[in-house]
Amino acid sequence: MLMLMLCMLGAASVRGEDPYVYYTWDVSYGTIAPLGVPQQGILINGQFPGPEINCTSNNNIVVNVFNNLDEPLLMTWHGIQQRKNSWQEGTPGTTCPIAPGTNYTYHFQVKDQIGSFFYYPSIGLHRAAGGFGGLRIFSRLLIPVPYPDPEAEYWVLMGDWYSKSHTILRKFLDSGRSIGRPNGVIINGKTAKGDGSDEPSYTMIPGKTYKYRICNVGLKDALNIRIQGHPMKLVELEGSHVVQNVYDSLDVHVGQCFTVLVTADQQPKDYYMVASTRFTRYTLTGKAIIRYTNGVGPASPELPPAPQGWAWSLNQFRSFRWNLTASAARPNPQGSYHYGQINITRTIKLTNSVNRLQGLRYALNGVSHVDTETPLKLAEYYGVADQVFKYNIISDEPPVDLKAIVNAPNVINATYRDYIEIIFENHGKTVQSYNLDGYSFFAVAIEPGRWTPEKRKNYNLLDAVSRHTIQVFPKSWAAIMLTFDNAGMWNLRSEHAENRYLGQQLYISVLSPERSLRDEYSLPDTQLLCGIVKDLPKPEPYHM
Known part of the structure; x- marks a missing residue:
């Protein structure tokens, strides 16, 4: 009996690792015809869109990527927080690209996350050619989900599309032209x-409820999505369970992901799912067929209209509320229901601008970011940052003259665990969309006009959704709040591919003062090296 008890105690003291999920990807070119015209696309394992990553909260994800393109490749995991691990983020500021004909294995953990996300290639305007796919994270079985299990789940990876190749579009941008x-x-x-002649993209059994994971994976345009005769119940938004409002349509800005429930309670026939551009002088529409399993009859050619104006979209944003009663993995700050009571230690106001006089460039606070041959994070880790970039060449306030733009690596320092307020102010005529790697933030306000400190009285300090992407309407501002508790080098970027490619982004360096493994992982042994650090001796790893 004593031996049995000792064995039981020994087994209880062993702490096993979270489960692993493995993928092997062959990234190659292939012929695709999204708009009916054959063109070169980027396939993953011969698929467009690419294969789904299917995992559960806290799983370790291992993706071995073979680059069979004729140019360097990086993959990024949009919305995945990469706790302590910006090495795997897959942006040019953190990671050396995978050379043609070689492979690299990404290893990251979906720590304390649930929901609908996606991945895509992050350099060379590759996203314009495909290479994207869905990434879904289920709750662990012990954690209840605030709605019944659906009959089935479907991806809706929607976006604007160009019939020109990504190489032609890239040449446009390099020559100072817009991609149009x-x-x-x-x-x-x-x-x-x-x-x-269309085959159905989705099928539904009458009376059953289905989950649709909707992501805007396009390059520049917000899209409105609706389904003929079927309202959508919003249940999750960018990793957070939300108050379950019902919508006839949803505006999904570039980089955003929504999860909705749709019940098959209409006459059994075909129906159109419709996605159309918003806030543009042109209207482009994409459609997909939803078919009832016992359906008889085609979908009506009369498509439901999209709403008009961006005031409607602003009111939709204000209707989104975090579901504080749902049990779930909580985005950081862990389990925080009282974010509105935390004292703000720093306010950063970022204003976008564009310069068309000396070639087309986009900027934040007057600096247009330029990628470096040596990734910023590697330069910092090896102690040679001063040979690659300068910190804080922008201030926390935009300059008076936004027309003067400097091209340079744009990196700001953030103090570890400081609670920060970031204001995005959009003086332009087009909607902006921003994403921050490595974090979820509280989207506390979007309002027309210019931001002033007095505007804080209008913040939602109770149940703003914890998310990772936010839009900013023309002549408006948006405010987010977050704790910089995830050490690493993190990309804050425009989700509009043209703007990002031409400099509307920056990196935030969050350093652990202790160089401790409790705060950040050391450089992985398998990490690719390039630039000036390629032949340097490896620094001492972080300690416990």
Whole structure:
């Protein structure tokens, strides 16, 4: 009996690792025809869109990527927080690209996260050619989900699309030209023709409820999505369970992901899912067929209209509320229901601008970011940052003259665990969309006009959604709040591909003062090296 008890105690003291999920990807070119015209696309394992990453909260994800393109490649994991691990973020400020004909294995953990996300290639305007796919994270079985299990789940990876190749679009930008307007809108890599020849993209059994994971994976345009005759119940938004409001349509800005429930309670036939551009002088529409399993009859050619104006979209944003009663993995700050009571230690106001006089460039606070041959994080880790970039060449306030733009690596320092307020102020005429790697933040306000400290009285300090992407309407501002408790080098970027490629981004360096493994992982042994650190001796690893 004593031996049995000792064995039981010994087993209880062993702490096993969280489960691993493995993927092997062959990234290659192939012929695709999203708008009916053959063009070169980027495939993963021969698929467009790419294969789904299917995992559970706290799983370790291992993705071995073979680059069979003719140019360098990086993959990034949009919305995944990469706790203590910006090495795996897959942006040019943190990671050396995978050379053609070689491979690299990404290893990251989806720590304390649930919800709908996606991945995509992050350099060379590759996203314009495909290479994207869905990444879903289920709650662990012991944690209840605040709605019944659906009959099935479906991805809706929608976005604007260009019939020109990514190399041609890139040449436009390199020569000072805009990529212009897209040629269409696609849903899961295609759009229904509406001539009776379309196969259904989705099927539903009458009376059953289905989960649709909706992401805008496009390059520049916000999209409105709706389904003929079927309202959508919003249940999750960028990793957070939300108050379950019902919508006839949803505006999904570039980089955003929503999860909705749809019940098959209409006449059994075909129905159109419709995604169309918003806030543009042009209207482009993509369609997909939803078919009832016992359906008889085609979808009506009369498509439900999209709402008009951005005031409607602003009111939709204000209707989003964090579900504080739901049990779930909590985005950081862990389990915080009282974020509005934390004292702000720093306010950073970022204003976007554009310069068309000396070639097309976009900027934040007058600096247009330029990627460096040596990734910023590697330069910092090896102690040679001063040979690659300068910190804080922008201030926490935008300059008076936003027309003067400097091209340089744009890196700001943030103090570890400081509670920060970031204001995005948009003086332009187009909607902006921003994403911050490594974090979820509280989206506390979007309002027209200019921001002043008095505007804080209008913040939602109770149940703003914890998310990672936020839009900023024309002549408006948006405010987010977060704790910089995730050490690393993190990219804050415009989700509009043209703007990001031409400099509307920056990096935030969050250093652990103790160089401790409790705060940040050391450089992985398998990490690719490039630039000036390639032949330098490896620094001492972080300690416990």
